Amino acid sequence: MSPLMTSLIIGICIATVILTITAWSIWYERKFAGRIQNRPGPTEVGSFGLLQPLADVLKLMQKEDVIPRDADRALFNLAPPLTIVAALGLLAVVPFSPEIVVSDLDVGLLFILAIGSVMVLPVWMAGWASNNKYAMLGAMRAISQSISYEVPLLMSAMVPVILAGSYNMGDIVEAQSGWQWFAFWPVGPGAIAFVLFFLCSLAEANRIPFDIPEAESELVAGVTTEYCGMKFGMFYLAEYLHTLISSAIASVLFLGGWEGPGPDGLHWMMVKTLLLFALIFWVRWTILRYRQDQLIKVCWVYFLPLSLVLVAVSAVWKAGLI
Amino acid sequence: MTTTNTTNDQFKHLNLPPAITDLPRNNPHISIDDYDPEGDLLVMNLGPQHPSTHGVLRVKLWMDGEVCVKAVPYIGYLHRGVEKLCEHRTYVQITPLVDKNDYVCPMTNELAVNIAFENALGVTPPPRAQVIRTIVAEMQRMSSHLLAVGTWALDLGGALGGGATAFMHTFREREMLLDCFEELTGARFHYNHHTVGGVRHDIPESWSTHVLKALDIIEAKIDSYEGYLTENQVFKARSVGVGILDPKLGLELGISGPNIRASGVDWDLRRDAPFAAYDLVDVKVATAQAGDCYARYQVRIAEMRESVRLVRFFMKNIPTGPICALKQVKLATAVKIPANFSGYTCIETARGELGTWLVTPPGKKKSAMPYRLKIRPPSLHAVSALPWVCPGNNLSDIIAILGSMDPIMGEVDR
Numbered sequence: 001m002s003p004l005m006t007s008l009i010i011g012i013c014i015a016t017v018i019l020t021i022t023a024w025s026i027w028y029e030r031k032f033a034g035r036i037q038n039r040p041g042p043t044e045v046g047s048f049g050l051l052q053p054l055a056d057v058l059k060l061m062q063k064e065d066v067i068p069r070d071a072d073r074a075l076f077n078l079a080p081p082l083t084i085v086a087a088l089g090l091l092a093v094v095p096f097s098p099e100i101v102v103s104d105l106d107v108g109l110l111f112i113l114a115i116g117s118v119m120v121l122p123v124w125m126a127g128w129a130s131n132n133k134y135a136m137l138g139a140m141r142a143i144s145q146s147i148s149y150e151v152p153l154l155m156s157a158m159v160p161v162i163l164a165g166s167y168n169m170g171d172i173v174e175a176q177s178g179w180q181w182f183a184f185w186p187v188g189p190g191a192i193a194f195v196l197f198f199l200c201s202l203a204e205a206n207r208i209p210f211d212i213p214e215a216e217s218e219l220v221a222g223v224t225t226e227y228c229g230m231k232f233g234m235f236y237l238a239e240y241l242h243t244l245i246s247s248a249i250a251s252v253l254f255l256g257g258w259e260g261p262g263p264d265g266l267h268w269m270m271v272k273t274l275l276l277f278a279l280i281f282w283v284r285w286t287i288l289r290y291r292q293d294q295l296i297k298v299c300w301v302y303f304l305p306l307s308l309v310l311v312a313v314s315a316v317w318k319a320g321l322i
Numbered sequence: 323m324t325t326t327n328t329t330n331d332q333f334k335h336l337n338l339p340p341a342i343t344d345l346p347r348n349n350p351h352i353s354i355d356d357y358d359p360e361g362d363l364l365v366m367n368l369g370p371q372h373p374s375t376h377g378v379l380r381v382k383l384w385m386d387g388e389v390c391v392k393a394v395p396y397i398g399y400l401h402r403g404v405e406k407l408c409e410h411r412t413y414v415q416i417t418p419l420v421d422k423n424d425y426v427c428p429m430t431n432e433l434a435v436n437i438a439f440e441n442a443l444g445v446t447p448p449p450r451a452q453v454i455r456t457i458v459a460e461m462q463r464m465s466s467h468l469l470a471v472g473t474w475a476l477d478l479g480g481a482l483g484g485g486a487t488a489f490m491h492t493f494r495e496r497e498m499l500l501d502c503f504e505e506l507t508g509a510r511f512h513y514n515h516h517t518v519g520g521v522r523h524d525i526p527e528s529w530s531t532h533v534l535k536a537l538d539i540i541e542a543k544i545d546s547y548e549g550y551l552t553e554n555q556v557f558k559a560r561s562v563g564v565g566i567l568d569p570k571l572g573l574e575l576g577i578s579g580p581n582i583r584a585s586g587v588d589w590d591l592r593r594d595a596p597f598a599a600y601d602l603v604d605v606k607v608a609t610a611q612a613g614d615c616y617a618r619y620q621v622r623i624a625e626m627r628e629s630v631r632l633v634r635f636f637m638k639n640i641p642t643g644p645i646c647a648l649k650q651v652k653l654a655t656a657v658k659i660p661a662n663f664s665g666y667t668c669i670e671t672a673r674g675e676l677g678t679w680l681v682t683p684p685g686k687k688k689s690a691m692p693y694r695l696k697i698r699p700p701s702l703h704a705v706s707a708l709p710w711v712c713p714g715n716n717l718s719d720i721i722a723i724l725g726s727m728d729p730i731m732g733e734v735d736r
Binding site for chain 2: 033036037038039133134137140141211212217218219220284285286287288289290291292293294
């Protein structure tokens with residue numbers, strides 16, 4: 001088998017598995033939120049409501065597809081699939097185990113950061129093409145937020161790169177072997193960089209407390225106000241997909257990826273990713289929302305200088321001066 | 323709203339108040355002509371179909387980017403003509419009608435009109451009825467404030483987020499109160515509990531144990547809301563210093579209840595003009611000085627604690643005796659009020675001063691229907707503060723201000 005075929009097969013397998021996990025993560029989140037809120041969550045479809053995601057997708061598919069009269073039809077239709085494509089594109093370089101990786105790029109992390117910033121483009125397209133004031137405001141917020149949080153995200157991702165001496169995701173994991181996870185080692189900067197990276201990827205994926213672009217109590221549904229049926233479903237799915245992949249990337253960069261106590265492998269990657277994912281749910285269902293200007297202020301005043309200091313400290317540590 | 327210079331003879335018998343002269347007010351709106359935005363102003367309709375307008379309020383916003391330049395509330399989307407309907411209903415039939423005005427604490431609406439009718443008749447309800455009225459009024463205040471705090475957290479935190487958690491938790495406790503009301507009256511929402519001269523339903527046997535048990539749980543849970551919200555940095559960042567209502571402006575606009583008490587005005591009709599059985603108890607009025615959204619939240623939490631105390635006190639001291647001063651009402655026309663009466667009564671509901679201006683028809687005969695029944699809802703005045711408070715804030719803050727004012731549109735539009 002040629003390397004291209006291998007990559008293709010692995011890619012399709014990973015995409016399918018991840019999409020399935022994403023669909024069921026919605027069930028997982030609804031159960032999780034239900035427990036936090038003293039209610040059972042979905043129970044009707046299938047045992048424990050396990051078939052709920054299936055029912056949701058079927059319902060969304062049956063819905064009439066309404067496009068507003070004054071909308072820019074081309075952009076309006078293009079935006080939802082593009083979000084999914086961009087989110088799945090992130091998967092290409094994430095190593096789930098030494099073997100399970102679609103493309104072992106030498107500049108894997110750069111690729112991820114680049115594709116991650118593309119994610120805001122379909123959001124802007126959707127907001128602009130909807131010709132709706134709420135969608136427009138949501139898109140404006142998304143852009144300003146994305147621009148702000150890109151910088152500290154990048155800077156905090158540089159910490160593991162400096163420590164591992166490579167942009168390759170696989171090399172970064174290898175550098176953390178023997179419990180030298182970057183989240184704990186070096187003590188101090190590693191942990192702070194991990195928290196910073198985690199928060200910034202929440203902002204990138206528009207999760208609470210950073211879900212201002214679609215703050216539904218203010219902007220109705222933000223950029224997705226005019227979308228219905230499966231197009232809305234795609235935005236919804238892409239959001240969860242992005243969150244899941246962000247957790248995967250964070251566990252590769254800071255939590256040692258597939259390394260773990262006992263036999264290494266895919267299972268450790270899965271456990272770490274899903275734990276981070278659950279942490280995101282926990283944050284989401286317990287924390288209120290900041291205002292847009294407060295959020296931007298937090299980014300430029302605290303996160304950015306902190307991340308710069310972290311990069312400097314880790315560089316000094318790597319050079320053996322500390 | 324001028325009420326003098328009425329030439330119509332049929333109003334001669336009324337003792338009308340003097341004209342409201344022009345009050346000194348600042349122009350609430352930044353003049354659009356003078357305002358120089360960088361680009362175009364964005365005109366936005368917040369509502370009537372919007373997740374956070376607490377019903378069907380529509381606020382027209384002129385926005386410069388995200389910052390509001392001018393805000394004008396438009397009301398009337400829930401207008402059902404309750405006041406006009408009341409002119410064609412007998413006094414007995416009006417009680418269930420006004421239930422639907424403020425649908426979050428309906429029993430205080432019933433109480434307001436029935437106190438007005440009793441004043442006109444010169445009837446005093448028996449002590450047992452007075453105490454039952456006070457107990458349910460305080461429980462309604464609790465249930466209303468639980469809803470106010472919960473939905474406001476929902477506005478701040480989103481329906482799919484931490485706000486929804488606070489909302490679910492406050493509604494869990496509200497549910498226990500509704501269960502108590504159901505046990506008392508048979509209905510969960512529109513009770514028709516009060517009647518002219520007293521109350522319709524006597525307290526069931528095990529009711530007091532159920533209520534006291536609910537109170538214990540609620541008192542413990544108020545601490546848990548406080549732990550969740552009061553010291554929450556995100557919550558404080560969103561509410562401290564946001565939407566400050568000047569006390570003088572608030573008084574000029576007729577704002578009452580927790581909204582004005584949060585601005586430092588120590589005014590509560592339960593203490594200052596006691597109705598029902600409030601003269602038996604020393605009501606501690608909660609006030610705050612800041613006048614912002616956070617202060618309004620603090621006042622509501624303090625009032626819930628005070629309500630718990632009051633209900634406990636009255637539960638221990640329920641007098642025995644009849645529950646209605648009049649005979650059991652069989653006919654809808656049984657209650658007749660003398661002609662040529664006009665009078666204003668007001669009570670303190672969860673939202674502030676709920677006034678009732680009752681006018682009976684001219685002539686000599688007693689009548690079973692009012693000539694005019696004007697209801698003064700506190701929420702209407704709270705909404706009227708929006709043009710003053712909103713400009714200069716951004717969209718997220720406007721939602722926070724709106725939620726902290728706690729308007730109920732059923733009451734505003736009537």
